[in-house]
Amino acid sequence: MEDFFTIIGIGTTGGAVLEKIYQSGMQNSRFVICLDNVTALNASFIPVKIRLAQNEAEIAQADQRLTEEISRTVESTELVFIVAELDDDGISRTTTWVAQQIRAMDRRCVAILAVAAIPDEATLQRMNSLCDGLIVVRSTAAGVDTPVYSMERAIRGLVAMCRASWDTVDFSDVAYVMRGMGRMAVVEEEAGGEQRSEAVLAGIIDQLAAFPFAMQGVDRILLNLSGSPVNPVRMREQHTLVKGLTDQIGSLPRLFKTVYTEDHALADRLKMTILLWTPMGH
Structure with missing residues (x-):
């Protein structure tokens, strides 16, 4: 069965979204989890794991690992989701780096990002220019609008739209729907x-x-x-x-x-x- 989707979870929140979707048994999908916590990374059942840089000295090596794994995983898929919470500079930098690699591979990409009440506008504008679509979720929202729940449901909704008819899947339509910030x-x-x-x-x-x-x-x-x-x-x-x-x-x-x-x-x-x-x- 062909894998149409790749979902890349970056950081603690992105990883939590990825684990929920992976454990639900979503088909036709590939999963990449990126964490700086080695213990959490080893405990994950997701097959493709990337350890993020824990300090500036490790950035170059971590970026190389990201590039190699993303190239192998994303190459034959139609739509890539990037899921992350922009809660520190390291996660923001990594998220932008991943988007750049996917753009260089000419893959369609939708970023689903949780941000603070006063977001990092520079990062959002950069992501908006790199991705076909950008969905922003409030990190601090109350009630049902928790980041993990909202991000998970966004992915499921978009995947369901694509799966409505396998014979006429229109990934350019998905990109159009999500275009803009x-x-x-x-x-x-x-x-x-x-x-x-x-x-x-x-x-x-x-x-x-x-x-x-x-x-x-x-x-x-x-x-x-x-x-x-x-x-x-x-x-x-x-x-x-x-x-x-x-x-x-x-x-x-x-x-x-x-x-x-x-x-x-x-x-x-x-x-x-x-x-x-x-x-x-x-």
């Missing part, structure tokens, strides 16, 4: 019963209320609806969910893409995963 929210809800779509919509709206940006500023939406083969998503349910979301936002986003997938484990339940993207400043 913005903030995002990713939430998920599922429910069963006759009113399952209404229950899912109510849960999604409750979760979105916790996010610290105005829904009216949402510019792009990726919506993944999942049902089981014996109880798939109905047209009425799709209408309920899409109309409910657009009513909540107050306007029709510039891009609204819906993907349908099947999951035998859902039985009679309906699941919805939604990624909202809004430009920085909203």
